[in-house]
Amino acid sequence: MTGARTDWALEGEGLTRRFGGFVALDNVSIALRPGEIRGLIGPNGAGKSTLMDVLSGRGAASGGRVRLLGQDIGALPARLRRRAGLARSFQKTNIFPDLTVEQQVRLAARAAEADNAAEVLDALNLTALAQRRGADIGYGDQRRLDLALALVGRPRVLLLDEPAAGLSMSESLTLAALLRDLAARWQVTVLIVEHDMEVIFSICSHLTVLHLGRILAEGSPDEVRAMPEVITAYLGSSAA
Numbered sequence: 001m002t003g004a005r006t007d008w009a010l011e012g013e014g015l016t017r018r019f020g021g022f023v024a025l026d027n028v029s030i031a032l033r034p035g036e037i038r039g040l041i042g043p044n045g046a047g048k049s050t051l052m053d054v055l056s057g058r059g060a061a062s063g064g065r066v067r068l069l070g071q072d073i074g075a076l077p078a079r080l081r082r083r084a085g086l087a088r089s090f091q092k093t094n095i096f097p098d099l100t101v102e103q104q105v106r107l108a109a110r111a112a113e114a115d116n117a118a119e120v121l122d123a124l125n126l127t128a129l130a131q132r133r134g135a136d137i138g139y140g141d142q143r144r145l146d147l148a149l150a151l152v153g154r155p156r157v158l159l160l161d162e163p164a165a166g167l168s169m170s171e172s173l174t175l176a177a178l179l180r181d182l183a184a185r186w187q188v189t190v191l192i193v194e195h196d197m198e199v200i201f202s203i204c205s206h207l208t209v210l211h212l213g214r215i216l217a218e219g220s221p222d223e224v225r226a227m228p229e230v231i232t233a234y235l236g237s238s239a240a
Contacts, residue, residue, distance in 0.1 A: 008067065009034040009189035010055065010086070010157045015064035017050050024050040026213040027064070030191075032157070037183055037190040039204035039221070041197075043234050046210040048193045049091070052159050055191070056088040057081045069156060082112065085156035091165055093146045097135035101126050104134060105148055114153030123182055124148040140171045147175075151182065158183075160192040164199050172196050176203045201225070209234065 008031045017025040025047050032038050040048050053059030055066055057078035066074045068086050076084065096104055102121065109117040121127045124144045129137050134145065143163060150158055163179070164172040180203045183190050194200050200207065200221070207224045209217040211233045217224055224230055 007034075007070075008032060009036070009069060010191065011065075011067040011070075012051070012055055013065045013067070015051065015054050015066070016062045017047075017054055017059060018062045024213050025054065025061075028210070028213070028215055029064075030208055030215070032189050032191060034156075034189055035183065035187050036206060037180065037192065037204050039200040039207040040191055040193045040210065041195075041200060041207060041224075041234065042210035042216070045212075046234075047213040048210055049161060050213075051210065052088065052161050052191070052193060056086060056159055058088070082155070086159070087150040087153075087155035087157070088159040089146055089150040089161060089163060091162045093142050094149065095134040095142055095145050098133060100131050100133055101137065101145055102130035104145065105152060108149045108152040112153035116154065117152065120148045120152050124151070124178070140167055140175075143167060143171075143175060144178075147179070151186075151188070154186050155188060157189045157191070160190060160194075162194055163192065164194055164196050169196075169198065172199050173202065175199075179203060 011031045013029050015025050015028045028051060042048055050059060054061045057076060065072055068084055073081050073084060105117045105121055109115065121130055124147060126144060126148060129141055134142065147163060164175055167175065176199045204221060207219065207221055208215060209224060209230050216233060217227050217230050
């Protein structure tokens with residue numbers, strides 16, 4: 001990938017991240033089309049969360065560029081990238097246990113300078129739980145609340161780090177269907193890290209595979225799951 005293109009929703013070019021002598025990301029380039037749901041997969045330690053950190057501004061790149069809708073955002077801190085339209089969720093839920101569901105979404109809306117809290121509550125099927133504390137709702141509902149906090153303000157690009165972690169298969173597939181529907185309706189571009197291959201293969205049109213800090217492969221789910229190098233490095237018997 002060479003040069004800036006304004007038709008990419010999110011673009012990372014030549015991204016490198018070092019921790020002392022350890023290279024966690026080694027010249028990684030990735031570009032997402034508007035409205036795309038891209039899966040980012042790879043074995044533990046491949047660099048997936050590190051790439052998400054660099055793209056979102058929560059980790060400084062040792063080299064490379066990050067562009068959002070063609071604009072270089074590499075110098076912006078995470079909070080300003082959020083205001084520019086790049087949102088992020090994390091492996092662990094980022095909710096406040098003592099605040100109600102509605103209070104949390106409205107606080108997120110205020111921080112994002114948005115006014116769509118009620119719309120987000122409805123879209124994530126949380127309206128009926130609006131007056132309950134975060135600590136008093138089920139884990140699956142907490143994961144949806146975490147997604148709601150990231151979707152406040154209708155970000156242009158959403159980075160999701162294992163949103164289905166800890167969910168049952170049924171809950172995971174329900175969340176995946178909800179995410180696919182919202183991404184289509186709101187035209188949100190999504191980059192999703194997820195170990196649940198059922199979720200990844202059910203909603204992603206394109207996959208990027210990381211291994212040892214480098215891109216090992218890219219392609220459609222069917223293409224990637226048939227690649228011998230991907231099977232050897234990561235998928236194993238789950239690719240069958």
